Amino acid sequence: MVSYTLGSFFTVNHSGIYLHKVSIAYDRQLVIDDLSGAFEFGTMTAITGPNGAGKSTLIKTIMGELLPDSGKIDLGGISNSTLGYLPQSLTIDRSFPISVIDTVILGTWPRIGPFSGVTSEMEYEATDALSAVGLSGFGRRSICTLSAGQFQRVLFARLLLQDPKIILLDEPFNLIDNRTTQDLLSIIVRWHDEKRTIIIILHDFEQIRAHFPNTLLLARKSIAWGPTENTLSSANLLSAQSIADGWSKEPKLYSKLLEI
Ligand SMILES: Nc1ncnc2c1ncn2[C@@H]1O[C@H](COP(=O)(O)OP(=O)(O)OP(=O)(O)O)[C@@H](O)[C@H]1O
Known part of the structure; x- marks a missing residue:
């Protein structure tokens, strides 16, 4: 269990990967904007969202391959060298x-x-x-x-x-057939039964609904993060898509970097 102080006002206890106001930019273009939330230890969470939503960027940042431009990621006392990662x-x-x-x-x-x-x-x-x-x-x-x-x-x-106690998988079923997908899914479910923490990027909503209790819907910011059925509501999916339709037209620059 890790204690974490938010500003000077209060302290929250959590046991998981904790993100506090995380923003990440490439070449001044913001791809994750002010993301806060937690992947509690022992839970299984799908990350989904349109192409370019920042899903891989988020996982690479949790892995320590990238640094957030602002905000904090707390791994709940676990070293990122011990995380299991499948790019x-x-x-x-x-x-x-x-x-x-x-x-x-x-x-x-x-x-x-x-x-x-x-x-x-x-x-x-x-x-x-x-x-x-x-x-x-x-x-x-x-x-x-x-x-x-x-x-x-x-x-x-x-x-x-x-x-590893924490496993991050980036689109592990891309380009593979249904039988292999089912075999690998059953390994993931077994890892969850063993109380490991699973974070997985997926595009297939049916697969997510069938196997993953929690979902983060990203469109460069969190559209919804919580129980899968609530997160994958039609309204949330529409909102993610309309944001995706807009970001190619208007790249959002990271204001703190612009001040430099
Ligand atoms: N090394 C990089 N340098 C500059 N821009 C990058 C880099 N890596 C990713 N991007 C851009 O950041 C945005 C988010 O990319 P990311 O790969 O995180 O999205 P994603 O949600 O995983 O997409 P997909 O579903 O297509 O795999 C995209 O616009 C991408 O072009």
Whole structure:
């Protein structure tokens, strides 16, 4: 449980990832505007919104890859080096000549460091993880020979070895078939049952309604953040879309940066 002081007036206790008035800009263009809210530990939250809404930017900022231009992100006492993160598959370079099993074993680095050497126990764990994601027998294959869905299964196996308490997934079902999606969804649901915190970017409202109790609807600012049924109301979705229709015409500049 973390205590957090808002201004000089009061202190709130929370156990989760806490965002307080977070704004993020690229080249003076605001892509997240004054976002406040919490991802409570143990909850499962979908982040959705139109293309360009700032969803990946938000996740990268929680990961510490980007810094907010103003506001604060508090990880509730957890170091961002221990977060489990799956970026969008299109951003991952698969040309590096590495085997499936070694890719999965890389998941142990955040737990035991990169210099410990590969033990037979790690190989057993990685083999088990590959079997859990339906890839028994794939260990010696090179990752560049895998299909998109098989590679995504490998990345889930790597997360199984990493064993993180907080898992951030950026469109994990992009470009993969329904069967793989269902298999990976059942792993995510199991992680939730194990009280891990899941934050997942998704575009499919049916999938979100079926599996994710909480949703943040983003359109460069929070349109709604709370129980999924309330967040994904027609009025909120319309509002997000109309904001998206407008932002390409009128880029909003970040006023604090303009003062420089
Ligand atoms: N490195 C960058 N430099 C400049 N602008 C960027 C950068 N990364 C993202 N942007 C811009 O910031 C805005 C938000 O991008 P982001 O990728 O966070 O959106 P998103 O909601 O994840 O979109 P999508 O659903 O298309 O993946 C977009 O207009 C994008 O072009």
